[in-house]
Amino acid sequence: MKQINAEILTIGDEILYGQITDTNSQWMSAELDQLGIKVVRKTTVGDTEEAILTAFEEAESRADIILITGGLGPTNDDLTMPMLARYFDSEIIMNEAVLNHVKDFFERRGRVFTELNKRQALVPKIAQVLHNELGTAPGTWYERNGKVFVSMPGVPHEMKNLMKTHVLPKLQQVFQTPVIYHKLIKTVGIGESFLADKIKVWEDNLPEHVSLAYLPSVGHVKLRLTAVGEDREQLEKDVDLLIKSFLPLGGDYVYGYDNTTLEEAVGDILKKTGKTIAFAESCSGGYVQHKITTIAGSSSYFQGGVVPYHNDHKINLLGVRPETLEEHGAVSGACVKEMAEGVRKLFKADIGASSSGIAGPGGGTSDKPVGTVWIAYADGEKTITKKLQLTQNRELNIKLTEIAVLNLVRKRFTT
Amino acid sequence: MKQINAEILTIGDEILYGQITDTNSQWMSAELDQLGIKVVRKTTVGDTEEAILTAFEEAESRADIILITGGLGPTNDDLTMPMLARYFDSEIIMNEAVLNHVKDFFERRGRVFTELNKRQALVPKIAQVLHNELGTAPGTWYERNGKVFVSMPGVPHEMKNLMKTHVLPKLQQVFQTPVIYHKLIKTVGIGESFLADKIKVWEDNLPEHVSLAYLPSVGHVKLRLTAVGEDREQLEKDVDLLIKSFLPLGGDYVYGYDNTTLEEAVGDILKKTGKTIAFAESCSGGYVQHKITTIAGSSSYFQGGVVPYHNDHKINLLGVRPETLEEHGAVSGACVKEMAEGVRKLFKADIGASSSGIAGPGGGTSDKPVGTVWIAYADGEKTITKKLQLTQNRELNIKLTEIAVLNLVRKRFTT
Structure with a gap:
């Protein structure tokens, strides 16, 4: 299978100048990694036309997928939409569906809807709009010559929701990436190397389509099982069976799975x-x-x-x-x-x-x-x-x- | 004064794949910003020769200062030193001072010093070595055609110490940036906008060389005063006087300064x-x-x-x-x-x-x-x-x- 590469492009002076930490790109990398998509570069540029257009070009030359966050506010500083329109040689139009959503979003919160807010509904004509139910700036999706550009707001919970509900499933479809299933086994009271010793034979005998990672943190060691295949239900079954054979070896140290604390x-x-x-x-x-x-x-x-x-x-x-x-x-x-x-x-x-x-x-x-x-x-x-x-x-x-x-x-x- | 631009380049697969969050670049941006140096791009690339060399070239074309972190371990995955040597057309030599430091570092911790550890002392001949007292991988400094490259380890406390003790003072010297003095006023029990109201007249009358930023966090508002000039002592005096005139307005809410919790x-x-x-x-x-x-x-x-x-x-x-x-x-x-x-x-x-x-x-x-x-x-x-x-x-x-x-x-x- 051909390796699919991605580049993550973050747009915004506030990130460049160190006013906020970019936690988005780590989350995105980890999600893409689960689909077998490899992030080959992360880039952050400021709010200037030239920097953004150069970054688009460079990213397209390196990656199959370009995921862009930030620069989507309604003010003149926010250049992502106009630059995408220019890059894809498309005019900017008012999207009625987005406009209605933004109006509704403001009304439901009892906030005044101004002329400026209308501008959130301006998108390049060529774009496929991805509905952002948690905010006002829409996601947009572009395909050209087998490459995909996606633009999303930089607000973490809006970006994550767009990724989960729209972007990751669409990428999986377009690039036909395999199904990946993860399970975290959470242990306490044993160090990484002692645990590794205890479960060595089990680990050595993992089937080819399942891999194991040790994720140590203060006082805890998490084991991440990753199964790759085509059928999610089958993968869940495979992993459940492996956990059954794990428990007699390391079960004393297991306090839970996945998000359990x-x-x-x-x-x-x-x-x-x-x-x-x-x-x-x-x-x-x-x-x-x-x-x-x-x-x-x-x-x-x-x-x-x-x-x-x-x-x-x-x-x-x-x-x-x-x-x-x-x-x-x-x-x-x-x-x-x-x-x-x-x-x-x-x-x-x-x-x-x-x-x-x-x-x-x-x-x-x-x-x-x-x-x-x-x-x-x-x-x-x-x-x-x-x-x-x-x-x-x-x-x-x-x-x-x-x-x-x-x-x-x-x-x-x-x- | 000519604007000095910097690019921050992070090297390492573990950052690309989302295994760790990059908090270094935010800290570096904020420190450079204090010297009036503008970060124009942040880039993260993986551990491959081509990606690193391309990133060097691109960064040099855009920035006056290129700050590099990561890729300095002693194993074959770690390519920053050999790539810097190639980029600056320099041979790699064993630096005796670094070698002695590394030996000493291991001995004092009772750890075994192996052949592999020796490789931490291999640096490009052309490099100026910056002593890393907190770790084994040295910082290195390169100047060519008015541009500066600096390589530092990715371990946050080692990088920060190198920046504070070597890199920032040297950059200040080479690029003759102004002296910048900061003071944080820490408040609790009042919201950002109420505080802004209370101190409006004071804020409007700040002298030209002093600026104010509001940094809100859970339950607290920090005020950051930044004074720019040539004489640090004078700046400290200026800021102290401003704080004296601030206290009658907002003093009830002030619990401390700078790092006080x-x-x-x-x-x-x-x-x-x-x-x-x-x-x-x-x-x-x-x-x-x-x-x-x-x-x-x-x-x-x-x-x-x-x-x-x-x-x-x-x-x-x-x-x-x-x-x-x-x-x-x-x-x-x-x-x-x-x-x-x-x-x-x-x-x-x-x-x-x-x-x-x-x-x-x-x-x-x-x-x-x-x-x-x-x-x-x-x-x-x-x-x-x-x-x-x-x-x-x-x-x-x-x-x-x-x-x-x-x-x-x-x-x-x-x-």
């Missing part, structure tokens, strides 16, 4: 089992509770918690024994044990979990250097404590502690 | 006044405590706090009266008042602050729609409550509540 996964477990939870966070400073409460509906399993930053409060609120602190210090298995058991009782929850550690940059000793963190889980029957040796970086230590606490809870339900 | 500003106030604080967070779910504890040394003023997610705990732990909850509900001025006063006593802190609200997406009523939030401040003498009407978005409501709580504390010390 760890805090959602833990929330789902608690909801399903009808258990409630409370947290006592010292070094993680409330971050576990923050993550838990970002999930809508978390009040059905999250009772609450404390951040007993000073030792007095560990004693008074949670019932940690002064002798424990004297003998072992606050950063110890004995202390987090009593914290987890104490917060469980205080909040009348089924489960208590806790953290205490030296987040840094100061406060380390030779016995307990910066990055030493203890965490605990208690459910009335059993209390489990765990020591972590983390990093020199305070913010990273807070995040890694949060992940470890949630994973400690998760694992009690899977093993 | 709101949580740092509040921490500094508490440290300076010797006051301690505790928080009772319902709808903000621990996020205020998380932000406060990201600051190293916060244990000197942060006693701790609770997240009494269920009403029972508001009663049992904080002493909120059951009648208050019955009469007014948990999302009420009466409830947050008792929460702030209660948490202050519970943690024996000088100040207590609290939140309770409907973060959404569910749980709204016609009386108290999603986004209704109450916050309170108590210091033993006075208790202040405040009602916020926020958004439909849960995560945004949590963040906006956090900012409002910290700002409520801050304002008690400034008014």
Whole structure:
């Protein structure tokens, strides 16, 4: 199969001058990559006629597909439409369908529709119009000599919606790209190389049409399975089977698939089992509770918690024994044990979990250097404590502690 | 003065294929803009000889300065150095200073120095080497026919350090750009247009060599003053005077300058006044405590706090009266008042602050729609409550509540 190449062209002074970050082109690259279309260049130019026309020419000389974003506002700075008209030797006309949509869009929002707004409906006659339901500037599509130009607004959610509903399906049709199916397996509690070791035989035996990528991020490793073929249903089945054979090897570390987060996964477990939870966070400073409460509906399993930053409060609120602190210090298995058991009782929850550690940059000793963190889980029957040796970086230590606490809870339900 | 133009060239398949976001070029654009150097194009190409050489040629035809990042690793995929050597018709030599630095770099980290690592010290003979103290790949600088090429590693903190310590000062020298001085004024608690109204006369009377930009972000508005001239000390004085005349107009909303965060500003106030604080967070779910504890040394003023997610705990732990909850509900001025006063006593802190609200997406009523939030401040003498009407978005409501709580504390010390 011939390799299909694309170029992404971003138009706008605000990107050139560093006023906004271009996140569009990364998203577009990744989507095109899923269709087997290779991005060979990304270009950003400013709002000048010459720069835009030169960029069109250069892009057409290199790529089969030219995806353009930006420069579509209704003011005189916005040159993408007139330059496309000139490039394709076409006159500019008022598109009635777009005009009605823009009018309607303003009316529904109670905003005044002005003469200037009308200009959003001016498009090159030669263009195929792609309906932008989320905004006023339409997408437009041009084909000439086997090459495709697409112009889209730069507003990320408008561009993404146009790509998903119009552009990607049309590209798939025109260039007859294969069907691609992705599934993310999300793991926690194991490093990339250890995981790779565990699943080596499985990975080596993946069928030809399925590939695997490791996507590590703070505290997590995602595995992306990509299956390429012609029939989406068949690909889904293939991937499901592969995941079944994966689980006996790496299943202990899997907390979910695709967009599931760890805090959602833990929330789902608690909801399903009808258990409630409370947290006592010292070094993680409330971050576990923050993550838990970002999930809508978390009040059905999250009772609450404390951040007993000073030792007095560990004693008074949670019932940690002064002798424990004297003998072992606050950063110890004995202390987090009593914290987890104490917060469980205080909040009348089924489960208590806790953290205490030296987040840094100061406060380390030779016995307990910066990055030493203890965490605990208690459910009335059993209390489990765990020591972590983390990093020199305070913010990273807070995040890694949060992940470890949630994973400690998760694992009690899977093993 | 002649306009100096720059092009930013990013080299690497991982950027083209959407595996990582390019944040470097935005930062570089903004820095160049501060020197009055205009970025006229940004280009990203993959790791192929032809693409890189063509990009060099095209960039040189358009720009005076070509800033290149990426493609500097020691493996065969990394082509930037050999292509620069070919482009500038220069042989590649082993640079002893770089070699020693790389060896040293590995030794100090206890990592094994291999033959492959030696290749980091191979640079075109014609290049001026820019010492990269934070990494192993050096920066290199080339001048020909009044144009400057600079190659830097793509790792953001290495690139930024090279830019600040070597590249920007050298560009300033070679192209004799004016001195530019920036100061950020950071405000909270007022919207962009209200602030603009308040300071209109001041803004209209800014001297010619000083300009103002509004940089809004979630819950905050930053004002960036940019002064252009020849003498940095004079510019600093000019800007300081302007800030003095700004403060009577907008000073109530200013929490700091440049890189200061709101949580740092509040921490500094508490440290300076010797006051301690505790928080009772319902709808903000621990996020205020998380932000406060990201600051190293916060244990000197942060006693701790609770997240009494269920009403029972508001009663049992904080002493909120059951009648208050019955009469007014948990999302009420009466409830947050008792929460702030209660948490202050519970943690024996000088100040207590609290939140309770409907973060959404569910749980709204016609009386108290999603986004209704109450916050309170108590210091033993006075208790202040405040009602916020926020958004439909849960995560945004949590963040906006956090900012409002910290700002409520801050304002008690400034008014």
